[in-house]
Amino acid sequence: MGKLLFEWDYSSYPGAKTYPHLFKPIELGNLTIPNRIKYAATEENLNGRDGFVTDAGVAYLRERAKGVVGGICTMQGVYMDEKRQGQGYVGQAAAWDDKFVPGLKRLADAIHEERAVAGCQLMHCGRVGAVETEYCQGPSDVPQRLRIFRPVQEMTKADIKQCIKEHIEAAERLLKAGFDILEVSGIVGYLLSNFVSRYTNRRTDEYGGDVRGRMRFVVELIQEVKKVCGDVPVGIRLCAEELLDDVCGNTPEESMITFEMSEEAGVDFLSVTAGWQESIVPVISRDVPQGSWIHLAKRAKEHLKVPVQMAYRLFKPDLPNKAIGEGHLDFWEMCRPMIADPLMPKKVLEGREEDIRYCVACNLCLARLFRDAPMTCYINPLCAHESDPKFTDPGPAEEEKNIMIVGGGPAGLECAYAAARRGHEVHVYEKREELGGTIIEASKAPYGDEELFTCIEYQKAQCEKAGVSFHLGTEVTEELIQDELPDTVVLATGPVYAKGQGPGFDGENVVNVLDVLSGKAIVGDKVVVWGSRKPGIGVALFLAKQGKKVTIVGKERTAGFDVNPSFKWRYMIYLRQNGVMAYNDCDIEEIKASEVMVRTYDGYRFPVECDTVVVTEREANDSLKDVVQAEGIELFVIGDALVPRNLSSAVHDGYRIGIRV
Amino acid sequence: MSFNAEREITRLWSGLHSAQGEIGRTYYRWRQAALEVAGPEAKPLDVSLRAAEIMGAEIGKAILPRLNWLKGEEAWLMNLAKNYAGNWINQGAIVKVEKGENPFEVFIKWERCPWPTFAKEYGAEMEEDVLCCDRILQSILKDVNLFFNVNYKIETLKAIPRGEGVCLRRLYKG
Numbered sequence: 001m002g003k004l005l006f007e008w009d010y011s012s013y014p015g016a017k018t019y020p021h022l023f024k025p026i027e028l029g030n031l032t033i034p035n036r037i038k039y040a041a042t043e044e045n046l047n048g049r050d051g052f053v054t055d056a057g058v059a060y061l062r063e064r065a066k067g068v069v070g071g072i073c074t075m076q077g078v079y080m081d082e083k084r085q086g087q088g089y090v091g092q093a094a095a096w097d098d099k100f101v102p103g104l105k106r107l108a109d110a111i112h113e114e115r116a117v118a119g120c121q122l123m124h125c126g127r128v129g130a131v132e133t134e135y136c137q138g139p140s141d142v143p144q145r146l147r148i149f150r151p152v153q154e155m156t157k158a159d160i161k162q163c164i165k166e167h168i169e170a171a172e173r174l175l176k177a178g179f180d181i182l183e184v185s186g187i188v189g190y191l192l193s194n195f196v197s198r199y200t201n202r203r204t205d206e207y208g209g210d211v212r213g214r215m216r217f218v219v220e221l222i223q224e225v226k227k228v229c230g231d232v233p234v235g236i237r238l239c240a241e242e243l244l245d246d247v248c249g250n251t252p253e254e255s256m257i258t259f260e261m262s263e264e265a266g267v268d269f270l271s272v273t274a275g276w277q278e279s280i281v282p283v284i285s286r287d288v289p290q291g292s293w294i295h296l297a298k299r300a301k302e303h304l305k306v307p308v309q310m311a312y313r314l315f316k317p318d319l320p321n322k323a324i325g326e327g328h329l330d331f332w333e334m335c336r337p338m339i340a341d342p343l344m345p346k347k348v349l350e351g352r353e354e355d356i357r358y359c360v361a362c363n364l365c366l367a368r369l370f371r372d373a374p375m376t377c378y379i380n381p382l383c384a385h386e387s388d389p390k391f392t393d394p395g396p397a398e399e400e401k402n403i404m405i406v407g408g409g410p411a412g413l414e415c416a417y418a419a420a421r422r423g424h425e426v427h428v429y430e431k432r433e434e435l436g437g438t439i440i441e442a443s444k445a446p447y448g449d450e451e452l453f454t455c456i457e458y459q460k461a462q463c464e465k466a467g468v469s470f471h472l473g474t475e476v477t478e479e480l481i482q483d484e485l486p487d488t489v490v491l492a493t494g495p496v497y498a499k500g501q502g503p504g505f506d507g508e509n510v511v512n513v514l515d516v517l518s519g520k521a522i523v524g525d526k527v528v529v530w531g532s533r534k535p536g537i538g539v540a541l542f543l544a545k546q547g548k549k550v551t552i553v554g555k556e557r558t559a560g561f562d563v564n565p566s567f568k569w570r571y572m573i574y575l576r577q578n579g580v581m582a583y584n585d586c587d588i589e590e591i592k593a594s595e596v597m598v599r600t601y602d603g604y605r606f607p608v609e610c611d612t613v614v615v616t617e618r619e620a621n622d623s624l625k626d627v628v629q630a631e632g633i634e635l636f637v638i639g640d641a642l643v644p645r646n647l648s649s650a651v652h653d654g655y656r657i658g659i660r661v
Numbered sequence: 662m663s664f665n666a667e668r669e670i671t672r673l674w675s676g677l678h679s680a681q682g683e684i685g686r687t688y689y690r691w692r693q694a695a696l697e698v699a700g701p702e703a704k705p706l707d708v709s710l711r712a713a714e715i716m717g718a719e720i721g722k723a724i725l726p727r728l729n730w731l732k733g734e735e736a737w738l739m740n741l742a743k744n745y746a747g748n749w750i751n752q753g754a755i756v757k758v759e760k761g762e763n764p765f766e767v768f769i770k771w772e773r774c775p776w777p778t779f780a781k782e783y784g785a786e787m788e789e790d791v792l793c794c795d796r797i798l799q800s801i802l803k804d805v806n807l808f809f810n811v812n813y814k815i816e817t818l819k820a821i822p823r824g825e826g827v828c829l830r831r832l833y834k835g
Contacts, residue, residue, distance in 0.1 A: 143804040145725050202810055246731045248810060597664060604673055607664055 002032040005180060006115040008070035010035070014351030019317050021324035022332060023349065028307055029233025029268035031180065033117055036324055037071030037345045039064045040271070040311050040333040041121040041185065043089045044076060044375035045368070046384060049132075051079070051087075051094025053103030058110050059387035060375075063342040065114035069349050072331075073116045075107045077123025077185050080170035081163070085137045086191065088125030090372045095122075095170040104177035112178070120179040121237075122167050122225070126191030127152050127200060128277055131372070137163075138194045139217070140202040145247070145278045148370060160207060163191070164221050171225050175232060183235040184221065187273040192218050196258050197242055197276075199249040211254045215261045222265040233268035235309075240272045240296035243279040256303045263304050271309040271333060272300045284313055284336070285570050286361035286448035291319045298328035309333045315359055317348045339365055340380045354461040358454040363566035364648065370566070378648040379455050381414075381655035394659040397422040401487035401634075403661060404429065406476045406624065409437015411639025411650035412492030413459035418658025420466035427486070428468055431475040435460055437494050438535075438640070439647065441517035445538030446545050447574060452647060478627045488634040488661055491625065492654065495618035495640040500530065504591030513539045513616040524611030525549060528596050530588055531616035532559040534646055537571050539614055544578035551608050552582040553598050555617075559584060562646055588613070618644035636661065681753035685779035688712075693783070706789050713793040717800020720748055724801065725808055735764050738813070741805065742767040742832055745798065749774065763833065771828035777821050787822035794820075798830065 004025075010016035016023040023035045046057040057076075065073040078095040079086040087094070093107075094100050104120070111118035130136035130150040137159065138152040155163070171182055186192030194200040195217040201208050207216050218236075226234050238258055242249040250258075259270060274293050275283035282288050290313045297310040309331035314320050320332035337344050340359035347355050357380055364378040377383035385391040400423045405412045408430030420426040434440065436456040443453040463470070474480075481489065497512055499505060513535050515521035525548050529540045532554020544550045552559055552575075559575065559582040560568045575582060583598055590597040595607045621641040628635045636657045639650035695708050724744045730737055739758065746756035746769055755773040760766075780790040798815045806812055812835040819825040 141807070142810075143722065143725065143808045145808070147722060199810075246729045247808065248730055604669055605664060606666075606669060 045091030074119030086124035414654025
């Protein structure tokens with residue numbers, strides 16, 4: 001029996017009965033971990049540009065440590081070289097000198113104070129590193145496929161020895177800081193994976209050649225790190241499938257050899273991953289069904305004796321619980337699910353799944369990291385604000401108000417519960433019979449968009465718990481406002497759909513995107529979608545999947561202008577696969593019965609065959625604004641009613657006004 | 662509103678040709694500026710070859726994401742050759758790609774190319790035009806070879822600036 005750092009008794013919690021395999025202890029090296037939950041190392045760009053840990057970083061991690069309810073909470077991977085070639089993110093923590101130890105200790109202490117097991121990670125970012133320097137390091141100078149990354153310099157043998165030495169010294173510092181578990185990262189294009197992969201390791205010396213040669217660096221590194229770690233468990237994160245077949249990456253069989261060699265070298269656990277940043281195969285975006293990668297954990301289990309961990313589209317507890325029960329997995333790792341809701345596993349344990357704010361796999365968090373911006377979550381407005389109590393827990397309102405929220409979409413609902421929790425009397429008016437606003441229709445688009453509705457389910461549950469009153473099927477009019485005379489009105493009505501100026505826009509063959517997605521509109525076989533932002537792409541794919549010929553006409557320079565780059569590339573592929581043509585920098589000049597006239601920004605014109613035009617262009621909605629102001633009532637306008645944007649903006653607007661009103 | 666397809670296409674066509682003309686003229690204007698800054702000691706050929714190397718490396722980087730090894734080496738090679746051709750076609754050349762007798766051999770034939778005309782217009786040597794094209798083609802291949810771990814080569818068999826009617830290049834596995 002390994003050492004138990006903190007006693008946890010889950011027997012009285014409902015979640016432990018519903019998901020018994022998640023809350024079962026397991027041996028990890030010399031430790032006994034009370035459950036199977038791990039917050040995986042996640043960069044958040046919250047540390048100083050000099051590598052020092054900040055209050056924001058500590059508060060962020062402490063919140064996740066609370067969430068794992070006694071499981072493992074891993075801090076982000078640290079870079080270990082003074083030259084900063086291993087640094088892959090501007091806000092990545094450093095461990096190349098003893099001066100960083102006090103900050104690292106703050107992280108370990110914060111995790112321990114929440115009675116969780118403190119994990120840390122060594123992460124040299126290899127060919128995706130060198131964020132602050134001109135060249136990055138790699139086993140060979142294979143050119144970058146993605147221009148965002150730096151040119152690669154081939155490491156000499158002296159560089160390799162130095163790199164191993166830096167890993168050892170950093171490991172010693174992390175142990176001195178008080179961490180209980182250590183892992184090295186060899187995934188997604190970081191240095192260890194560069195050595196392991198046939199694609200990036202072209203060396204002809206003993207560190208290259210066949211898979212055993214390419215693993216030499218990793219094996220030496222594990223063995224040396226193990227020596228300084230003593231009894232502290234050491235693990236590794238490696239790819240089960242690189243998904244780099246188009247550039248001659250490793251085969252799955254080779255990957256299993258790397259797993260076995262890591263185990264032989266002495267690792268105490270292995271975290272299984274899939275794909276590289278350079279892969280052209282989607283791995284973690286919403287279009288990949290949840291649980292798609294469990295077979296990789298199962299494969300790893302067949303080759304290993306040490307515990308196997310995995311994240312990757314395991315967002316809901318039933319999937320990992322089943323996989324663990326069937327012996328396909330040992331640990332449920334999470335990054336994005338706990339960015340979206342840091343207390344997610346705690347809520348699972350307490351039987352409060354309706355309180356979970358589920359990640360919608362949009363990858364905005366990643367897109368921000370790659371562009372040197374601090375972590376943000378699409379649907380969790382509190383993310384990265386953990387160190388600001390006025391934001392996360394603003395306390396009771398100074399004056400309790402009667403608040404009328406017009407619109408039961410994501411902006412209105414978010415605002416409603418945030419305000420109600422502060423003691424306000426909140427009434428949500430929704431002209432439809434159900435809550436959700438435009439997300440009701442948006443979640444009908446293909447490629448996983450049904451997951452968007454989880455946001456509404458969460459908000460609805462929070463509103464009910466906070467005592468928000470719903471008035472469904474009630475359209476707010478001037479008379480209603482005058483009758484109710486609330487202290488504050490929040491307009492969250494959603495956008496109005498644009499009325500085109502040219503001839504034919506008032507024709508019967510012009511329909512609204514919401515009517516199309518809800519099946520109310522009759523749509524012909526040749527469709528032009530007017531507007532190339534997210535609603536336009538969603539409805540275009542929805543119709544193309546029905547076999548219709550779809551053309552997008554949009555004013556923006558590219559389709560998906562409002563979609564973050566880490567997700568947009570998927571849409572571009574799906575548009576192409578479904579034969580959807582997008583005319584960018586264009587507008588519709590005229591609509592006829594069987595064609596529309598398209599006009600480019602510089603005046604060229606051409607006809608496109610079509611029998612139906614779907615309007616997705618949106619404008620701000622200022623109806624009722626004058627009425628509210630004329631009555632002298634405090635007014636806020638949020639979400640698409642203010643400026644048509646996306647779900648994220650609606651949620652963030654709603655929360656900010658909810659804590660301010 | 663009436664739509665006159667011929668008129669719209671004519672306008673687009675003339676816009677495209679103007680843009681193609683500007684590509685060549687812009688290159689030679691920059692060449693002139695570079696030679697003036699470099700001073701009388703600088704050899705025009707050296708300056709131009711360095712520019713060609715930079716252009717080739719940039720074009721090579723842009724080609725990388727468009728090549729897919731999964732389609733098989735022959736298809737990959739044809740795709741590479743078509744990317745070469747496409748780059749010059751965009752500039753106003755007429756370029757054809759033909760398979761060679763060997764499965765890993767492709768011929769790229771420039772039947773018309775605007776670059777010798779630009780060279781003449783701006784007083785550059787005809788041989789400089791040939792050598793710069795060669796350098797661009799070689800530089801493109803450098804990153805492609807490294808990235809895909811292959812060893813392809815390209816050689817010039819004929820050149821329009823040498824009075825041989827066409828530019829003919831052989832792209833082959835080394």
